[in-house]
Amino acid sequence: MNLGRITGQVRIVGAGLLGASIGHGLRAKGVDVILHDASRSNATLAIDYGAGRAPQSDDAPTLVIVAVPPDVTAEVVARELAAWPRATVSDVASVKVGVLDELIALGVDLDRYVGSHPLAGRERGGASAARADLFIGRPWVVGRGEPFRRRAVEDVVIELGAVPVAMSASEHDNAVALISHVPQVVASLLANRLAGASEAAVALSGQGLRDTTRIASSAPELWVQILGANSGPVTQILRELQTELGVAIDALEAPDAPGSRRAIAELLAGGNVGVARIPGKHGTSKHFSQLVVMVDDKPGELARLLTEIGEAQVNMEDLRLEHSPGAQFGLAEISVLPEKEALLISELEARGWKIAETLA
Amino acid sequence: MNLGRITGQVRIVGAGLLGASIGHGLRAKGVDVILHDASRSNATLAIDYGAGRAPQSDDAPTLVIVAVPPDVTAEVVARELAAWPRATVSDVASVKVGVLDELIALGVDLDRYVGSHPLAGRERGGASAARADLFIGRPWVVGRGEPFRRRAVEDVVIELGAVPVAMSASEHDNAVALISHVPQVVASLLANRLAGASEAAVALSGQGLRDTTRIASSAPELWVQILGANSGPVTQILRELQTELGVAIDALEAPDAPGSRRAIAELLAGGNVGVARIPGKHGTSKHFSQLVVMVDDKPGELARLLTEIGEAQVNMEDLRLEHSPGAQFGLAEISVLPEKEALLISELEARGWKIAETLA
Numbered sequence: 001m002n003l004g005r006i007t008g009q010v011r012i013v014g015a016g017l018l019g020a021s022i023g024h025g026l027r028a029k030g031v032d033v034i035l036h037d038a039s040r041s042n043a044t045l046a047i048d049y050g051a052g053r054a055p056q057s058d059d060a061p062t063l064v065i066v067a068v069p070p071d072v073t074a075e076v077v078a079r080e081l082a083a084w085p086r087a088t089v090s091d092v093a094s095v096k097v098g099v100l101d102e103l104i105a106l107g108v109d110l111d112r113y114v115g116s117h118p119l120a121g122r123e124r125g126g127a128s129a130a131r132a133d134l135f136i137g138r139p140w141v142v143g144r145g146e147p148f149r150r151r152a153v154e155d156v157v158i159e160l161g162a163v164p165v166a167m168s169a170s171e172h173d174n175a176v177a178l179i180s181h182v183p184q185v186v187a188s189l190l191a192n193r194l195a196g197a198s199e200a201a202v203a204l205s206g207q208g209l210r211d212t213t214r215i216a217s218s219a220p221e222l223w224v225q226i227l228g229a230n231s232g233p234v235t236q237i238l239r240e241l242q243t244e245l246g247v248a249i250d251a252l253e254a255p256d257a258p259g260s261r262r263a264i265a266e267l268l269a270g271g272n273v274g275v276a277r278i279p280g281k282h283g284t285s286k287h288f289s290q291l292v293v294m295v296d297d298k299p300g301e302l303a304r305l306l307t308e309i310g311e312a313q314v315n316m317e318d319l320r321l322e323h324s325p326g327a328q329f330g331l332a333e334i335s336v337l338p339e340k341e342a343l344l345i346s347e348l349e350a351r352g353w354k355i356a357e358t359l360a
Numbered sequence: 361m362n363l364g365r366i367t368g369q370v371r372i373v374g375a376g377l378l379g380a381s382i383g384h385g386l387r388a389k390g391v392d393v394i395l396h397d398a399s400r401s402n403a404t405l406a407i408d409y410g411a412g413r414a415p416q417s418d419d420a421p422t423l424v425i426v427a428v429p430p431d432v433t434a435e436v437v438a439r440e441l442a443a444w445p446r447a448t449v450s451d452v453a454s455v456k457v458g459v460l461d462e463l464i465a466l467g468v469d470l471d472r473y474v475g476s477h478p479l480a481g482r483e484r485g486g487a488s489a490a491r492a493d494l495f496i497g498r499p500w501v502v503g504r505g506e507p508f509r510r511r512a513v514e515d516v517v518i519e520l521g522a523v524p525v526a527m528s529a530s531e532h533d534n535a536v537a538l539i540s541h542v543p544q545v546v547a548s549l550l551a552n553r554l555a556g557a558s559e560a561a562v563a564l565s566g567q568g569l570r571d572t573t574r575i576a577s578s579a580p581e582l583w584v585q586i587l588g589a590n591s592g593p594v595t596q597i598l599r600e601l602q603t604e605l606g607v608a609i610d611a612l613e614a615p616d617a618p619g620s621r622r623a624i625a626e627l628l629a630g631g632n633v634g635v636a637r638i639p640g641k642h643g644t645s646k647h648f649s650q651l652v653v654m655v656d657d658k659p660g661e662l663a664r665l666l667t668e669i670g671e672a673q674v675n676m677e678d679l680r681l682e683h684s685p686g687a688q689f690g691l692a693e694i695s696v697l698p699e700k701e702a703l704l705i706s707e708l709e710a711r712g713w714k715i716a717e718t719l720a
Contacts, residue, residue: 119564133654133716139564167560175561183550183572188631189604190546193538193597195634200527201535204479204499205638211571212543213638216631224625228615235612237553242605244549249602252595255588265584271548271576274555278565278573294493302679303666310660319662319681356493 005155006031008062011055011084013037013076015046018092018118019067020130023051025160028132034059038068046127060084063152066091070229074102081112088152090114094176095229096143096169114145114153115169117176118162125222136161141172177233184215184223185238191216288317288335292356293348295321295330305332305353312347314340331356365515366391368422371415371444373397373436375406378452378478379427380490383411385520388492394419398428406487420444423512426451430589434462441472448512450474454536455589456503456529474505474513475529477536478522485582496521501532537593544575544583545598551576648677648695652716653708655681655690665692665713672707674700691716 010026012019015037023033027050035052037043047054064080064087066073073093080089089112093099096115103110120138140162142153150166157164167175191213194202227234244267251263295301302321309316318335336344345355370386372379375397383393387410395412397403407414424440424447426433433453440449449472453459456475463470480498500522502513510526517524527535551573554562587594604627611623655661662681669676678695696704705715 119566131716133714138566141564165560165563171558171560175558175564178553178557178561179565179569182553183569185608185627186546186550187572187635188628189601189608190543191631191634192604192627193542193600193634194637195630197538197634197637198531198535200525200531201538202637203525203639204501204535205539206479206498208575209539209543210638211574212547213631213635214571215568216628216635218628218632220625220628220632223628224621227612227624228621231612231615235609238605238609238612241549241553242602242609244552245598245602245605248545248549249595249598252587252591252598255591261584261588264587265580267545267552268548268576268578268580268583270555271551271573272578272580274551274553274557275547275573275576277554277557277562278570279563294496298675300667300670302676303663303670306663306666307660310663315658316662316681319679321676321679354493356491356496 006063006159008032009034009060010156011036011059011061011064011080011087012052012067013064013080014067015039015042015051015127016067017121017125017127017129017134019065020046020049020051020127021120021132021134022065022067022092022156022160024049024130024132025135026156027052029159031159034061042127046130049127049130051127051130061087063087063156064089065156066093070095070098070225074099074106077103077113078106078108081108086112088112088114088149090116090153090156092116092118094226096141096172097232098229100143100169111146112149114149115143116153116157117141117172118157118160119176119180120162133161138162139165141165141167141175143172144168173230174233177230177237181227181230181234182237182241184218185227185234186241187213187216289338289341291334291336291341291344291348293332293334294354294356295332297330302330302332305348308348308351308353309334309344312344314344314347366423366519368392369394369420370516371396371419371421371424371440371447372412372427373424373440374427374429375399375402375411375487376427377481377485377487377489377494379425380406380409380411380487381480381492381494382425382427382452382516382520384409384490384492385495386516387412389519391519394421402487406490409487409490411487411490421447423447423516424449425516426453430455430458430585434459434466437463437473438466438468441468446472448472448474448509450476450513450516452476452478453589454586456501456532457592458589460503460529471506472509474509475503476513476517477501477532478517478520479536479540480522493521498522499525501525501527501535503532504528533590534593537590537597541587541590541594542597542601544578545587545594546601547573547576649698649701651694651696651701651705651708653692653694654714654716655692657690662690662692665708668708668711668713669694669704672704674704674707 009032011034012023013036015035023035026033033052034055035046036055066076068076070093073091077091118135118140120135140157142164154164248267251260254260314336316334320333321330369392371394372383373396375395383395386393393412394415395406396415426436428436430453433451437449437451478495478500480495500517502524514524608627611620614620674696676694680693681690
């Protein structure tokens with residue numbers, strides 16, 4: 001029985017992380033999911049995990065989702081459009097312009113095609129890593145197309161708990177270059193500088209460096225593909241970055257020359273403006289007050305803290321536990337609505353907690 | 361009464377965040393702290409807050425800590441060395457070579473001088489933001505000098521709960537350029553790219569971009585000073601970065617040219633190596649297993665999760681709560697020792713928790 005808004009069959013081509021996760025999510029909503037993969041063993045594995053069923057001779061999918069590697073996506077989309085003359089066909093490739101250009105070059109009629117891209121993933125891939133909840137709360141870009149074809153794709157996005165975002169292929173590729181692909185390159189460039197550093201130097205590292213370089217631990221194979229497929233928008237932004245880096249170096253080479261300090265200040269002030277635009281929790285860029293509470297590094301202590309925050313009827317907007325190097329306790333950084341800060345401080349101090357600091 | 365290892369008077373010059381925090385910390389250990397500031401109102405404020413006492417005619421400090429802005433540090437150190445002919449004099453300026461060069465230029469006898477730098481700070485400054493626990497668990501670099509003079513400074517570092525790290529002035533400046541100053545410039549350069557971005561683009565942002573740009577929210581005034589004072593080591597590393605950025609751009613401009621994909625892969629692989637060197641909790645760079653558990657976004661839920669983790673006798677090595685944009689629940693990313701992962705998963709699932717994913 002189908003509990004949701006999707007009444008027809010959904011055929012998924014490609015039983016990797018994304019394809020199998022979509023399968024799990026839709027089956028959980030009672031959708032009849034047909035799973036196909038060029039590799040019989042991939043398909044069998046995903047079906048064994050419950051991501052869908054094997055194709056049958058009488059299949060009549062109303063929607064086909066192509067979830068194969070970017071370099072073969074266009075070819076498979078074209079084949080599926082031909083195989084199912086009435087079905088809507090979509091794909092989930094992480095770069096969209098290249099796919100569209102290939103389809104046009106293949107002379108395919110695009111009336112029934114709507115490209116898409118869920119901004120969701122994991123550090124591991126494959127059907128065995130697939131999860132029905134992979135897309136919950138994540139943005140999912142849905143491209144241009146016939147309104148009712150787009151609606152068919154958006155129904156899947158909504159069923160899977162994701163948030164549909166309408167964008168053209170080039171809008172999408174420029175956006176992900178900026179918010180995902182360039183940060184990856186920059187984090188890797190920065191982390192590369194650490195490879196030859198002394199032990200003594202890296203021992204001074206703090207949370208700032210950890211955060212700035214965290215994504216540099218991503219898998220090279222995957223990122224070589226992504227960066228190669230979106231090289232145009234990525235290089236354009238990297239060139240802007242290169243220009244500003246040159247300005248910064250010139251200013252720092254002669255910090256006392258006229259205009260140097262102003263140039264450095266403008267770089268830093270521009271960074272303040274940019275970072276303030278990034279949405280935080282629930283897609284807002286709202287600012288919260290932060291308390292840092294000292295917590296003994298033993299089981300149950302943090303739980304006790306959070307229980308008592310709950311008793312104070314204060315909802316944490318965010319929480320982060322940082323351990324000071326060498327210290328036998330952690331610092332719990334708690335974000336709360338500004339109007340709750342004073343209440344929480346008094347409640348916690350009354351219960352004997354040590355507030356290490358409060359950040360504006 | 362003095363409970364600790366410091367028996368003599370400690371004179372602190374400069375009642376800002378660092379000076380006043382050192383004062384609070386030492387007074388908490390029963391040390392007689394003399395507080396002086398060129399600004400009488402700064403001094404009075406810090407003394408009102410309990411960071412120390414006003415100077416008296418019969419003061420005889422055995423240790424003087426200069427905590428004034430970098431550009432006047434050397435001059436004040438020289439004056440204090442002359443004023444107290446038997447005292448050890450230290451400073452806490454965040455850049456060390458410039459101070460040392462100035463002292464040498466002033467012809468000062470450096471037998472009683474030992475430079476230092478606590479790697480601690482806050483987003484707010486001033487005596488009103490000072491805290492006795494500011495330095496707990498943080499590295500505190502102590503420079504070269506007479507062994508018993510260095511010991512006098514290390515005693516303060518240890519009393520304040522910090523971890524002494526022995527380094528020369530140039531070792532220190534090169535280290536902080538790498539782990540703190542260059543990451544600041546890079547995060548600001550990246551965040552600058554967001555200033556002109558479309559709402560739709562930034563709406564796709566995820567945790568990766570948030571982490572990579574977080575420190576770009578730092579105060580420009582402070583950083584203009586720091587970067588200017590350490591411009592040599594910073595520009596050297598930025599130039600290396602500029603060269604590698606150029607290589608990346610060349611490779612991405614022709615991703616299908618021979619060697620391009622290899623160049624990109626090497627950049628990414630080098631980043632993996634670099635990030636693996638950054639110490640995590642307790643100064644180790646040990647790897648932990650991570651579970652992501654879905655937690656309803658309401659007071660008490662996370663506390664219940666952590667209570668049950670405690671009941672399972674598993675110690676969390678790290679914790680991070682991430683809220684999916686638009687979702688009414690959080691994802692708690694929990695790091696545990698790899699050998700504890702299987703136990704914790706079964707214990708949590710037995711208690712009805714949903715494990716969203718496990719990361720390798």
